[in-house]
Amino acid sequence: MRKVLFIAFYYNHNNEIASKRLQGVAKYLSAYNWVPIVLVPKIEGINSQKSNIKIVETDYVDMLDKFLPSKSNSQDNSKVSSNSNSSSIMSKLFSKAVSIAGEIFAFPDGMKYWYEPAFNSACQVIEDENIDAIISSSFPITAHVIAHDLKNKYNIPWIADLRDLWNLNPYINHNFIRNHFELNLEKKTFSNVDVLTTTTQKAAETLKTLHPQSKIVPVYSGYDPDEFKHVETIKRDDKLTFMYAGSLYGGKRDPSILFDAVRQLIDEGKVEGSKISINFYGDKDNLVELVNSYNLEDIVNINGxxxxxxxxxxxxxxxxLLLISWMNPKEKMFIPGKVYEYLAFKKPVLSLGYKEGSLKDLINETNIGHHTSNLEDTKKVFYSFYKEYIETGKVSYCGNENASKYSMVETARSFASILDEELK
Structure with missing residues (x-):
C-alpha cells in the first residue's frame, strides 16, 4: 500500500459541503491501495472524525483572531456602543473596514497563518511515513501553497484539487491590485504541480485557458453510499410533495418560474392546488413575499x-426533489452538491436553471429528471409529474446505469488512478 498526504482544511467540518468530497476521497482511497494521512488544523469546536483514517492536527490561528480584539473586549465594547445612537453607523464602518482589510491582509486567504504549522507538520509526516504523493484541496488556497513548497522540497507527485476555481471563479471579485497579485500567485503555485483536478469537464476546460501546459483532469464528486443506507422515511401529507433544501443565495437562485408555472396550471384548471405540497427548507430570502405574490400560501411551505x-x-x-440554480451563463461549469444526494435517494428531479451546462448534462446523462429554464417547459414537466401522481399515486424514478458512477467510491478511484499514473 502506498501513502498519500492529503492536505484538507475542511475535512472535519461536517456542516460544510466541502467536507463531503474530502471525507469521501479519504474514506475510499484505501480500496485502491492508497492510504491517506489527512492534515487538518486544530480548531476549537471542530472534532476529528472517528474512523480508521489517520488524521494529523496542527496548530492554527485564524487571521481574524490574530488581529481583532479579544471576545471579552468585544463584549465590553458592544455594551458601550449599544447605548449610543451611533452604534449602527459604527457597525457599518467596521464591516467596511474589515472588507477593505480583507483585500489587503487576507492574501491569498484568511487561513494564511496555517502555512507554517501545517508545512512543518507535513514535512514530519512525509519523512516519518515515507509518503509517496500529495493531494491538496482548496478552498483555502493556502493548502496549495503548502503543497507547492512540499513538492519543491521532496519532489514527489502532487495533485492540486480545485473544488472551485481560483482566479477563474466567476463568483469571486477582488480589486484590480489584488487580482494582479492573485493571478501571479496562482501561476507560480501551480508551476510545479503534476496534475490539476476540478469537479466538471467545463471547469477543466476553463482552467486550461490559464494553465495550457498543465495536465488537467475532471474528477466528479458523488455521494457516499454508506451515508444513505439507514435514512428513515417520515409520515407526510397525502399530496404530491416537492422539496427544496438549501440556500437561495440572496435571490440568485430564484423559484419564480416554478411558482408561476404552478399558478398558471391551477388557474387553467389542470392542477388541483389541494393535492400539491412544495416544501422549502433553509434560508428564507424573501420567499414569503414571493409566495404571496403568486397566491400560493396554501401550497408552498417555508420551513426555515x-x-x-x-x-x-x-x-x-x-x-x-427540486434543484434551483442561477439563470446565468456563469453557472454552466457548476454542479451543485445537492444533486448527489438526490442520486443516492433515487428520486426524480426537477431542476430550474441556466439553459445549458454541467448540471443539465448530468441530468440528461443519468435520466434522473428534467432540467428546465423557461416557463412553458416547467409547466409541462410539472404537469407530467402531477398527472402520473394522480393516476398511479407515485412519481417514477427513471435513472439509468450512468447514475451509479456518481459516488464517492468512483471519485476516490479516479484520484487513485491519477496517483498510480504519476508514479509509473
Whole structure:
C-alpha cells in the first residue's frame, strides 16, 4: 500500500459541503491501495472524525483572531456602543473596514497563518511515513501553497484539487491590485504541480485557458453510499410533495418560474392546488413575499433551517426533489452538491436553471429528471409529474446505469488512478 498526504482544511467540518468530497476521497482511497494521512488544523469546536483514517492536527490561528480584539473586549465594547445612537453607523464602518482589510491582509486567504504549522507538520509526516504523493484541496488556497513548497522540497507527485476555481471563479471579485497579485500567485503555485483536478469537464476546460501546459483532469464528486443506507422515511401529507433544501443565495437562485408555472396550471384548471405540497427548507430570502405574490400560501411551505439529518429524511420521503440554480451563463461549469444526494435517494428531479451546462448534462446523462429554464417547459414537466401522481399515486424514478458512477467510491478511484499514473 502506498501513502498519500492529503492536505484538507475542511475535512472535519461536517456542516460544510466541502467536507463531503474530502471525507469521501479519504474514506475510499484505501480500496485502491492508497492510504491517506489527512492534515487538518486544530480548531476549537471542530472534532476529528472517528474512523480508521489517520488524521494529523496542527496548530492554527485564524487571521481574524490574530488581529481583532479579544471576545471579552468585544463584549465590553458592544455594551458601550449599544447605548449610543451611533452604534449602527459604527457597525457599518467596521464591516467596511474589515472588507477593505480583507483585500489587503487576507492574501491569498484568511487561513494564511496555517502555512507554517501545517508545512512543518507535513514535512514530519512525509519523512516519518515515507509518503509517496500529495493531494491538496482548496478552498483555502493556502493548502496549495503548502503543497507547492512540499513538492519543491521532496519532489514527489502532487495533485492540486480545485473544488472551485481560483482566479477563474466567476463568483469571486477582488480589486484590480489584488487580482494582479492573485493571478501571479496562482501561476507560480501551480508551476510545479503534476496534475490539476476540478469537479466538471467545463471547469477543466476553463482552467486550461490559464494553465495550457498543465495536465488537467475532471474528477466528479458523488455521494457516499454508506451515508444513505439507514435514512428513515417520515409520515407526510397525502399530496404530491416537492422539496427544496438549501440556500437561495440572496435571490440568485430564484423559484419564480416554478411558482408561476404552478399558478398558471391551477388557474387553467389542470392542477388541483389541494393535492400539491412544495416544501422549502433553509434560508428564507424573501420567499414569503414571493409566495404571496403568486397566491400560493396554501401550497408552498417555508420551513426555515433544520438539522441535516432531518433534511435527508424529508428528501427520502418526498416525491420530487427540486434543484434551483442561477439563470446565468456563469453557472454552466457548476454542479451543485445537492444533486448527489438526490442520486443516492433515487428520486426524480426537477431542476430550474441556466439553459445549458454541467448540471443539465448530468441530468440528461443519468435520466434522473428534467432540467428546465423557461416557463412553458416547467409547466409541462410539472404537469407530467402531477398527472402520473394522480393516476398511479407515485412519481417514477427513471435513472439509468450512468447514475451509479456518481459516488464517492468512483471519485476516490479516479484520484487513485491519477496517483498510480504519476508514479509509473
Amino acid at each position: 433551517k433544520i438539522p441535516y439529518e432531518d433534511v435527508l429524511k424529508r428528501e427520502k420521503s418526498s416525491d420530487v
